Amino acid sequence: MRLALLGCGTVGSEVVRLLHEQAADLAARIGAPLEIAGIAVRRLGRDRGDLPVDPALFTTDALGLIKRDDVDVVVEVVGGIEPARGWLVEALRAGKSVVTANKALLAEDGAALHDAAAEGGGDLYYEASVAGAIPLLRPLRESLHGDRINRVTGIVNGTTNFILSAMDATGAGFAEALEEATELGYAEADPTADVEGFDAAAKAAILASLAFHTRVGAADVHREGITEVTAADVASAKAMGCTIKLLCIAARGADAAGRETVSVRVHPAMIPLGHPLASVGDAFNAVFVEAEAAGPLMFYGRGAGGAPTASAVLGDVVAVSRNRLAGVRSASESAYADLPVRPMGEALTRYHISLDVADRPGVLAAVAGVFARHDVSIATVRQGPAGGGAAGRGEDADLVIVTHVAPDAALAATVRELRGLDIVRSVASVLRVEGGL
Numbered sequence: 017m018r019l020a021l022l023g024c025g026t027v028g029s030e031v032v033r034l035l036h037e038q039a040a041d042l043a044a045r046i047g048a049p050l051e052i053a054g055i056a057v058r059r060l061g062r063d064r065g066d067l068p069v070d071p072a073l074f075t076t077d078a079l080g081l082i083k084r085d086d087v088d089v090v091v092e093v094v095g096g097i098e099p100a101r102g103w104l105v106e107a108l109r110a111g112k113s114v115v116t117a118n119k120a121l122l123a124e125d126g127a128a129l130h131d132a133a134a135e136g137g138g139d140l141y142y143e144a145s146v147a148g149a150i151p152l153l154r155p156l157r158e159s160l161h162g163d164r165i166n167r168v169t170g171i172v173n174g175t176t177n178f179i180l181s182a183m184d185a186t187g188a189g190f191a192e193a194l195e196e197a198t199e200l201g202y203a204e205a206d207p208t209a210d211v212e213g214f215d216a217a218a219k220a221a222i223l224a225s226l227a228f229h230t231r232v233g234a235a236d237v238h239r240e241g242i243t244e245v246t247a248a249d250v251a252s253a254k255a256m257g258c259t260i261k262l263l264c265i266a267a268r269g270a271d272a273a274g275r276e277t278v279s280v281r282v283h284p285a286m287i288p289l290g291h292p293l294a295s296v297g298d299a300f301n302a303v304f305v306e307a308e309a310a311g312p313l314m315f316y317g318r319g320a321g322g323a324p325t326a327s328a329v330l331g332d333v334v335a336v337s338r339n340r341l342a343g344v345r346s347a348s349e350s351a352y353a354d355l356p357v358r359p360m361g362e363a364l365t366r367y368h369i370s371l372d373v374a375d376r377p378g379v380l381a382a383v384a385g386v387f388a389r390h391d392v393s394i395a396t397v398r399q400g401p402a403g404g405g406a407a408g409r410g411e412d413a414d415l416v417i418v419t420h421v422a423p424d425a426a427l428a429a430t431v432r433e434l435r436g437l438d439i440v441r442s443v444a445s446v447l448r449v450e451g452g453l
């Protein structure tokens with residue numbers, strides 16, 4: 017079985033190392049030896065340390081490598097939309113099997129890859145694209161195909177989980193925690209894709225597509241990052257027995273006419289400490305799947321890093337290689353349900369809202385009136401002196417309100433109106449609450 021490896025960076029170099037170290041076992045598991053036919057990179061002269069591979073295998077001509085007749089499987093660990101899309105479409109149309117870790121491409125234009133795979137008859141596997149080493153897509157794509165998945169809630173970005181965990185543990189602000197993440201090598205030099213939620217949104221699209229048999233793309237995902245989360249938000253969450261996580265949430269629902277829909281969103285949210293995802297710290301990932309018959313399922317592990325991600329890539333390589341030897345291909349993407357994606361405004365959420373209000377008669381009633389006007393039910397109210405001083409003194413009070421479930425648009429309209437009231441000095445923080453309180 018001959019592989020074309022596209023990319024030999026953090027993940028690709030570990031794929032090479034594992035292919036070398038486990039050559040005998042892999043050959044026994046597949047029923048044929050795995051050989052690297054070539055490795056496409058950008059810079060031929062780059063120092064690749066003591067990588068156990070013949071330097072003559074490196075090339076900058078990725079397309080030429082893909083087109084070679086002696087290549088059976090193409091492994092893409094370059095990333096980005098182009099030229100990866102063109103390469104993989106070419107490979108799949110030519111009947112080769114493809115293994116990729118490229119979540120950005122799958123979320124942007126998964127349809128082009130799935131269509132090309134169907135045309136060429138090869139396999140398209142992408143376990144490493146979501147939650148790194150965690151076996152998650154195969155369970156969604158195969159093991160749970162006899163069940164009905166209602167909701168997927170996940171921590172799928174290690175960098176932001178590291179930052180939020182550090183803020184929670186030390187009381188640091190976002191900038192300070194990001195600096196630490198960068199120093200320790202968790203955050204990239206340009207952390208935008210992680211901290212602004214783009215990476216998690218791409219993964220959310222892939223998860224939702226598999227869970228609900230519906231094509232969901234990056235553009236269908238409501239996305240908010242963690243840059244606005246403050247130390248005060250984290251402290252407020254702690255006071256409520258909660259922690260803040262960047263969650264990806266994909267859920268079934270129904271629109272006003274009762275038609276089945278899905279909603280897919282990525283945003284920071286407070287979750288109670290007792291929630292299965294609350295204890296997921298450091299740069300770990302975890303995904304909580306709720307299925308009709310199976311009930312709750314939890315997947316946990318390393319979501320990034322060269323070796324963990326290469327583990328998932330190689331698992332796919334073994335699977336597609338076995339298929340090729342057997343002359344079969346796995347069931348392709350299942351998008352038969354074709355459910356509409358609901359706008360974020362219709363998603364059902366709860367809010368935690370911290371207000372600095374004037375401390376005088378009638379203020380609580382006025383604030384409660386705003387919620388009532390937007391048909392948002394209040395679950396709990398906590399009032400204390402502004403800034404935490406002695407009770408009853410000062411002209412302002414801190415008011416913390418947690419709502420019951422309501423459409424996101426109603427909650428957003430409530431906050432907008434609160435911001436416009438004289439008696440509301442400031443809306444200190446607005447966070448969604450997930451997982452019950």
Ligand code: NDP
Pocket residue numbers: 022023024025026027028056057058059060062076078092093094095096099117118119120144145148319320321322325
């Ligand atoms: P790196 O940036 O470390 O490596 C990218 C590789 O692609 C390099 O070898 C680079 O060549 C090569 N490359 C870049 N552009 C071209 C080009 N035009 N032609 C040929 N080769 C090119 O990326 P990672 O290994 O971190 O990530 C690879 C993929 O895996 C991405 O899709 C990423 O999202 C995904 N992924 C990564 C994880 C991680 O922890 N790193 C986790 C999960 C998924 P050169 O070596 O010459 O620079």
Ligand code: HSE
Pocket residue numbers: 145147148172173174175176210215319320321
């Ligand atoms: N940047 C990603 C993360 C890498 O922090 O989780 C894994 O996809």
